[in-house]
Amino acid sequence: MDWGAIFTNAIESGLGIDGVYFALAAIGLNIHFGYAGLLNFGQSAFVAMGAYGLATSVSTWGLPFWVGILIGLGGSVVLAILLGIPTLRLRADYLAIVTIAAAEIIRLMLRSVSLKDTFGGTDGLQQYSGAFFEANPYPDDRQYGVGGVEFSSRDTWVMTVGWSLVALFCVLVWVLMNSPWGRVLKAIREDEDAVRSLGKNVYAYKMQALVLGGVIGATGGFVVALGQGSVTADSFGSETTFFLYTALILGGAARVFGPVVGAILFWSLLSLTDNVLRQAIANGHISDSIMTGTQVGQVRFMLVGLGLVLMLAFRPQGIFGDKKELALDAR
Amino acid sequence: MPDDMSGDAPSGPEWDFLRGDPDPIAAPLPAAPPSAGPSFGPSAEVFTPEPIEPPQIKSDHHAVALDALSGAAPEPGSPKPDPILMADAVVRRFGGLTAVDVTHLEVQRHSITALIGPNGAGKTTFFNLLTGFDKPDAGAWTFEGRVISGLPPHRVSRRGMVRTFQLTKALSKLSVLDNMRLGATGQRGEALWAAVLPPLWKRQEAAITARAMELLERFKLDDKAGEFAGTLSGGQRKLLEMARALMSSPQLVMLDEPMAGVNPALTQSLLGHVQSLRDDGMTVVFVEHDMDVVRHIADWVVVMAQGSVIAEGPPAAVMADDRVIDAYLGAHHDAPLSIEEEEERLAKAENELQAEIEQASADQSVEGGATP
Known part of the structure; x- marks a missing residue:
């Protein structure tokens, strides 16, 4: 078995387009779920708003690239407000359903x-x-990377922009969550009525959080749209949202780096199990009577799922979480 | 529906004052009457008000409030000289049940007003209405002379009327200090655009922190400042909630069962804090079940039963009021309490009936002409 290839593939997968796309979308989800306690089960819709906002504007309507970006951001703001108006006054589960x-x-x-x-x-x-790749500063005559982990010039350009956005949003989240605004948000997560009784307009804060997280999710949509070169509706299904939750909880919710590390690990683990299984089958370590190469795609999700179950059993706070903090819920 | 709307059996420590059991609070009480017979039940001795002695005056504000209240008639809806809160014709129905139906109520400024009543009397619902957490079917109320009915809870709070909750709402995963800082009003850094520019709010934050530490010290929670609020005991959470409410410098503090679930050792200290709110110039309204608490700190007592205010007055007068006793024990509280007693009464009634029948038939036969 070629362990070198297995690990470089895993790292490329974690740091590549999928990793950065998930990191951005999960940062948005972290603002919703981790900090404000909003059970948003439609983060994939915000991602789709970004991806399709850009793609439709440029490809269908022939608008300039930057206008497409603005339309994608605007679309996610409108979606957040439309979702928020009827549901944010109600209990948390209504937001999840809607x-x-x-x-x-x-x-x-x-x-x-x-x-x-x-x-x-x-x-x-x-x-x-x-227009985006016209601005690509990396000559496309070679690969970029170190130690076998290599990316094409296009991917490198998307990743440069994507990880810069991740860094920017991490700083933004850190500043916000250490400000009085973030304090109100976290308090709303704990108990809305208490915050109301202290004179804060809970509805306005929840709406701001929903919009902010949605906009960050839409930037994830830009990244995946640019990185893959095409957008298809079915890649923004509900399972995308659930994978985002998985990544977020893996890294640790309500932690600045939780969603980022969670996203990288999620894709690395998927790639790792996939490659290990494929190579084990190819080299005859796993006989065809147990599993064939075509079944790897399903089995890797089972294994990653099993790993997550074990993780939740033994480290429910995620990688960055604080177990003491989590234990407070039990009261 | 609020949780105090359910349950009708008189049980729990709040009924002790009717039962004549030993006082759960360490405070002195006349010893239980050494009477024989059923220990459960209303005995006249229990209701005898304590000798009415002039209440101890604790502060200037207290003196002003007592002076004002001495002129107020002890009857439902009585006008007060300087009301901070006035409610009129407040009605709240849950389906067919009228949970609150308060015709008129005034709360005297700088006083400690207790809102008492049996389970399901509508106290908490009334509280929720006044603070904007519930919407009435009818009615209006003013605070500091301005109409606040219909305002959402956060606006009520910003006007200077802050409440606490029956089930304490400490924000578990925030530190004790953050809980306190949250209570401050008019924070610049609470706006999203300003939050990203710390220089705009750092100085204000420092001032808020200083004030928070001051209050924590007063409530003896300063050594817990850095800990998660979720690690505090039930009584400490009550203290924290009260302290947090004070961060906004309110004029009126509404405490919903401040003593519920607090261990007796902390009760006295909590009582002291409630009194100190009044002494610092705030007005306090609190819901309470425990009559001993009410007797100790309330300047004025409002009794609710089945949604209406049925009595008002100084604590001693209210507790001797027949309407209040009826409300707590039911109007038929002098009904038989044991099978023997009931049988005895039944036998007596039957005897009387028998005698009447005999008398009637005797009368008829005397009149004559009756067919056998």
Whole structure:
């Protein structure tokens, strides 16, 4: 078995497009779920808003790249407000129900036949990233990286922008969560009524958090749209949201670096199990009677799922969490 | 529906004052009457008000409040010389149940007013209405002369009327100090745009922290400042909640069962803190079950039963009021309490009935002409 290849693949997967895309979307989700206690189960819809906002503007409507970015951001703000108006006054579970439904509505709308001319149906949209790669400073005659971990010039350019955004948002989250604004947000997560009784407009804070996290999620949508060169509606299904929650909890919710490390680890682990299984089958370590190469795709999710179950059993606070803090819930 | 709307059996320590059991608070009480017979039940001795002695005056504000209240008539809806809070015709229905129906209520400034009543009397619901946490079906109320009915809770709080909760709401995963700092109003750093620019609010934050530490010291929680609020004991959480409410320098503090779930050792200290709020110029309204607490610190008592105010007055007068006793024990509290007693009464009634029948038939036969 080629362990070198297995590990470089794992690292490339964690640091690559998928990793940075998940890191951004999970940072947004961390503001919702980790800090404000908003059970947003429709983060994939915010990502889709970013990805399709950009792709539709440029590819279908022929607008400039930057206008597409603004439309993607604006779309996520509008979505957050639309979701928030009816649900933020109600109990937390209503937001969960409404967001998961809204995310499905958006996905089905994007892939619908009747809107094929605008959103491209199940084929999705392509050819919107030209302007972005024209600005690519990395010559594309070689690979970039160290020690076997290498990326193409296009990927390197997307990653440069993506990880810069991750760094920017990490600083933003750190500053915000150490400010009085963040204190109110965390207090709302603990008990809304107590915060109301202290004269804070809980509704306004929850709306601000929903919008902010949604906008950051949309930037994740830009990254995945640019990195993959095409957008398809079905890649923004509910399972994306659940994977984002997995990454967030893996890293530790309500921690600045929780979602970032969680996203990297999530994709690294998926790649690692995938490669280990494939190589083990190819080298005859696992016989065909147990598992064939075509089953690896499912089995890797089972194994990663099992790992997460064990993690929640033995380290429920995630990697960065504080077990003492988590134990306070038991009271 | 608030949790005090359910349950009707008189049980729990709050009923002790009716039962004549030993006082749960360390404070002195007349010894239980050495009477024979059932230990449960209303005995006249228990209701005898303690000798009415002029209440001890604790501060200037207390003196002013007592002076004002001495002129107020001890009857439901009585006007006060200087009311900070006035409510009119407040009605709240839950389906067919009228939980609150208060015709008129005034709260005297700088006083400690207790809101008492049996379970399900609507005290907490009334509290929720006044503080904006629930919407009434009808009615209006003013605070400091301005109408605040219909305002959302955070606006009520900003006007200077801050409440605490029956089930303490310490924010567990925030530090004790952060809990306190949260209570301060008008924080610049609480706006999203300003939050990203710490120089805008750092100085104010330092001032808030200093004030928070001062209050924590007063409530003897300063050594816990850095700990998660979730690690505090039940009584300490009550203290923290009270201290946090004070961060906004309110004029009126509404305490919903401040003594519930507090161990007796802390009760006295909590009572002292409640009194000190009044002595510092605040007005206090509190819901309480425990009559001993009420007797010790309240300047004025408002009794609610089945949603309405049924009595008002100084503690001693209210506790001797027949309407109050009826409300707590039921209007038929002098009904038989044991099977023997009931049988005895039944036998007596039957005898009387028998005698009447005999008398009637005798009368008829005397009149004559009756068919056998």
